[in-house]
Amino acid sequence: MDGGKEMCRKYLVLAGVLCIVAVNVGGCKSSEEETIKNIKIGVTLYDQYDTFLSEMMAEFTKYTADKEEESGVAINMEIMDASQSQLTQNEQVKSLIDKGCDVICVNLVDRTEPTTITDLAENNNVPIIFFNRELVAEDLERWTELYYVGADASESGTLEGELAADAFKTDSSMDKNGDGICQYVVLEGEAGHQDSIVRTEYSVNTMAEKGVETEKLGYAIANWNRAQAQTKTAAMLTQFDNKIELIIANNDDMALGAIDALKASQIPKEEWPGVVGIDGTDVGLNAVKNEEMLGTVYNDKEGQAQEMLNLAFAIATNGKTDEIPLLNGKYVRIPYHKVTLDNVEEYENK
Numbered sequence: 248m249d250g251g252k253e254m255c256r257k258y259l260v261l262a263g264v265l266c267i268v269a270v271n272v273g274g275c276k277s278s279e280e281e282t283i284k285n286i287k288i289g290v291t292l293y294d295q296y297d298t299f300l301s302e303m304m305a306e307f308t309k310y311t312a313d314k315e316e317e318s319g320v321a322i323n324m325e326i327m328d329a330s331q332s333q334l335t336q337n338e339q340v341k342s343l344i345d346k347g348c349d350v351i352c353v354n355l356v357d358r359t360e361p362t363t364i365t366d367l368a369e370n371n372n373v374p375i376i377f378f379n380r381e382l383v384a385e386d387l388e389r390w391t392e393l394y395y396v397g398a399d400a401s402e403s404g405t406l407e408g409e410l411a412a413d414a415f416k417t418d419s420s421m422d423k424n425g426d427g428i429c430q431y432v433v434l435e436g437e438a439g440h441q442d443s444i445v446r447t448e449y450s451v452n453t454m455a456e457k458g459v460e461t462e463k464l465g466y467a468i469a470n471w472n473r474a475q476a477q478t479k480t481a482a483m484l485t486q487f488d489n490k491i492e493l494i495i496a497n498n499d500d501m502a503l504g505a506i507d508a509l510k511a512s513q514i515p516k517e518e519w520p521g522v523v524g525i526d527g528t529d530v531g532l533n534a535v536k537n538e539e540m541l542g543t544v545y546n547d548k549e550g551q552a553q554e555m556l557n558l559a560f561a562i563a564t565n566g567k568t569d570e571i572p573l574l575n576g577k578y579v580r581i582p583y584h585k586v587t588l589d590n591v592e593e594y595e596n597k
Contacts, residue, residue: 285321286563289343289351291336293380295328297471298500299526299546300354300379306552314560322560329356337363344371349563352376352555358441361386365393374562378555381441387577392562396555396579400445403525403544406585407446408453410542411493411523415459421492421521429459431493431520432483433466434476434501446497446525464491469501476504477511484512491520499524499531499543506539527586527594535591545584545594554579 290307292300304326311322325343329336333356343351344367351368353375355361361382368375374392381400387393415421415429422429431451436443447466454461464487467479476496483491496502502524509519524531527545534540558571558579574580586594 283320283564285323286350286560287323287325287346287348288559288563289340289346289348290324290326290354291339291343291351292326292328292354293336293356294331295326298473298528298530299498299548302528303379303548303552306549307556310553310556314556318560318564320560320564331356333357333360337367340364340367340375344368344373348373350374350376350559352378352559354378355380355382358382362389365389368392376555376558376562378551394558394573394577394579396551396558396581398546398551398581398583400442401449403546403583404446404449405453406544406583407495407523407525408450409457410544410585410587411450411495411521412454412457412459414521414523414541415454415493416457418521420517423489423492423518427460429454429461429493430464430487430490431461431495432464432480432487432491434469434479434494434496434505435466436469436471436497436501438468443497447495450495450523469504471498471500473500473504473507476501477507478504480505480508481511484508484514489514489518494520494522496522496524499526499528499534499540502540502543503530503534506534525583527584529595532586532591532595535586535588536595538588542585542587545586547581547584549597550581554581 292304295301311324315322325346327339329339336356340351340353351373353364355377358380361377364375365386369390374394376394376396378396381395381397387395433447435447451461465483467483469476469479480494494502494505496505502522505522521541522539523541523543525544525546527543531540531543535543558568561568561571572579
């Protein structure tokens with residue numbers, strides 16, 4: 248009987264070991280089955296023809312390919328153009344949710360109207376990353392899975408003002424009438440748009456803080472658009488009859504539109520007013536290099552694209568954002584940089 252009991256005990260021990268092995272193997276198999284092999288990221292843009300956005304999305308696509316190779320996770324991406332219609336964008340978000348997107352990146356058409364999108368997202372438990380066009384802070388707090396990736400508009404205005412002030416103080420030829428006052432006009436992005444308001448306000452206030460007295464001659468709404476800016480600038484050149492000493496543009500496309508108008512005018516290049524912009528687009532940087540624009544403020548499209556992809560990937564694969572540099576659990580802020588003729592090549596090569 249003792250021998251039988253001993254044999255029985257051995258079988259029980261062996262059976263227990265086999266059970267443990269079976270559980271572990273089963274657990275590994277389950278883990279493999281749950282390992283994420285692919286994710287789907289949706290993107291909707293307010294206007295795919297916006298120069299900065301098109302360049303940023305080119306970077307986003309490039310980083311997506313790099314992330315796939317690095318992680319072994321297939322990233323399916325669908326990019327849609329809302330063509331400046333909030334209603335269209337709302338429908339696009341619904342469509343992307345229906346198509347099974349794990350996360351959706353939204354470049355808002357109307358920063359004051361995110362409610363439909365955020366409600367759709369929360370009701371379907373699909374996180375949203377807003378980018379480039381910042382919504383009202385209170386709206387970002389409506390749900391825990393809403394995020395924003397972009398720069399701080401006030402910083403861009405401050406740096407643009409510094410560029411303008413430094414140029415006016417160091418180049419006496421900018422002061423055409425010799426009164427020590429900078430006569431300027433503004434090309435604004437959109438009526439009532441937060442970035443337009445903030446960029447304009449901070450650029451002008453910064454010039455004053457830097458010791459430059461200013462006089463506003465006029466302004467025009469050009470909707471971030473180069474062609475509209477050319478038309479509006481041509482009208483102001485005629486209206487103010489060579490009195491303009493500085494053109495402050497809320498973005499590079501409008502600054503380039505101003506330059507197009509100056510080229511088409513009878514004003515010799517050495518008598519052009521100074522022109523400053525924001526974004527550091529490829530064509531904007533080229534204008535700085537060609538000394539057609541005093542400078543621009545570099546909006547880091549590479550940094551924004553990479554951080555947005557990193558955040559979207561983290562959310563879609565494990566829902567953890569611990570390694571993402573989130574401010575207040577919501578924001579990823581990318582700094583701006585001043586670009587002049589002295590350092591333009593550094594930014595051309597980014």
